[in-house]
Amino acid sequence: MTNATLIDGKAIAAELSETIKATTAAMLAEQGVKPGLAVVIVGEDPASQVYVRNKKRTADACGFHSVQHSLEAGTSQDNVMQLIDELNRDPAIHGILVQLPLPKHLDEQRITQSIAPEKDVDGFHFLNIGKLTAGQTDDAFVPCTPAGCMLMIERQLGDDLSGKNAVIIGRSNIVGKPMASLLLKANATVTICHSRTQDLPAVARTADILVAAVGRPNMVKGDWVKPGAVVIDVGINRIEVEIDGEKKSRLTGDVDFSEASEVASAITPVPGGVGPMTIVMLMANTLESARRAT
Numbered sequence: 001m002t003n004a005t006l007i008d009g010k011a012i013a014a015e016l017s018e019t020i021k022a023t024t025a026a027m028l029a030e031q032g033v034k035p036g037l038a039v040v041i042v043g044e045d046p047a048s049q050v051y052v053r054n055k056k057r058t059a060d061a062c063g064f065h066s067v068q069h070s071l072e073a074g075t076s077q078d079n080v081m082q083l084i085d086e087l088n089r090d091p092a093i094h095g096i097l098v099q100l101p102l103p104k105h106l107d108e109q110r111i112t113q114s115i116a117p118e119k120d121v122d123g124f125h126f127l128n129i130g131k132l133t134a135g136q137t138d139d140a141f142v143p144c145t146p147a148g149c150m151l152m153i154e155r156q157l158g159d160d161l162s163g164k165n166a167v168i169i170g171r172s173n174i175v176g177k178p179m180a181s182l183l184l185k186a187n188a189t190v191t192i193c194h195s196r197t198q199d200l201p202a203v204a205r206t207a208d209i210l211v212a213a214v215g216r217p218n219m220v221k222g223d224w225v226k227p228g229a230v231v232i233d234v235g236i237n238r239i240e241v242e243i244d245g246e247k248k249s250r251l252t253g254d255v256d257f258s259e260a261s262e263v264a265s266a267i268t269p270v271p272g273g274v275g276p277m278t279i280v281m282l283m284a285n286t287l288e289s290a291r292r293a294t
């Protein structure tokens, strides 16, 4: 028996995508503009292929102009940069996303920084990172995963987190750091933990809001969770399990769900928690970019 409320990311994302769909239809009818999203993928990474397919499918369902550029694993830096340059100048494209990770021979930093900041719907450009860090989120793009996490946290606790301790496990540029900026802006007291943190379980236990984004299956145990905490599990880990003597592949988060859900007041499942929210926030950013350009 779980005591915690299940934070149904899939349902919240479906609700949001209905609003996005309606706004998109109105924009097309009134202004003749369709939000345009270009997704670039280089190589054959199977997880990336799944993510990109989901992004394209959702963009199509929202009524967007959606294009996918699938480049061979050996594509040169110059060719990737040339494609981004074309997309930067294409008025039908409002959002550009280069799926990460990129093959080793490509300079990830130079590529993400070459995307025009006003089309950077991933929020990875230094200008957008700077604005978010400075608390100026009204004209910045916020990275999709932390933006989605924040919406779920607000649904549980409201938008003022004064007096709450938030602990983030993971210091990545995609999740941990932007998540900290968003929580700070909402007045939480924020701690970022990582692989060099001493006594991680003890720090985690201080959290009223615990965000796990490390990529280690089931790492966060029940006794890491403060009773009544809101737990957001960003991990998407593929593990092998044996069911009736048969090996099967299954998705699991960074949080030991069966243990943590006995202690938390609310918790996101994997799958069906953060994942669908990330995709819908990408759509929200693309729609917002089209609105700003029109």
Ligand code: GUN
Binding pocket: 097, 098, 099, 100, 101, 122, 144, 145, 174
């Ligand atoms: N790879 C894993 N997460 C992300 C993301 O949010 N954006 C991009 N572009 N690549 C990713």
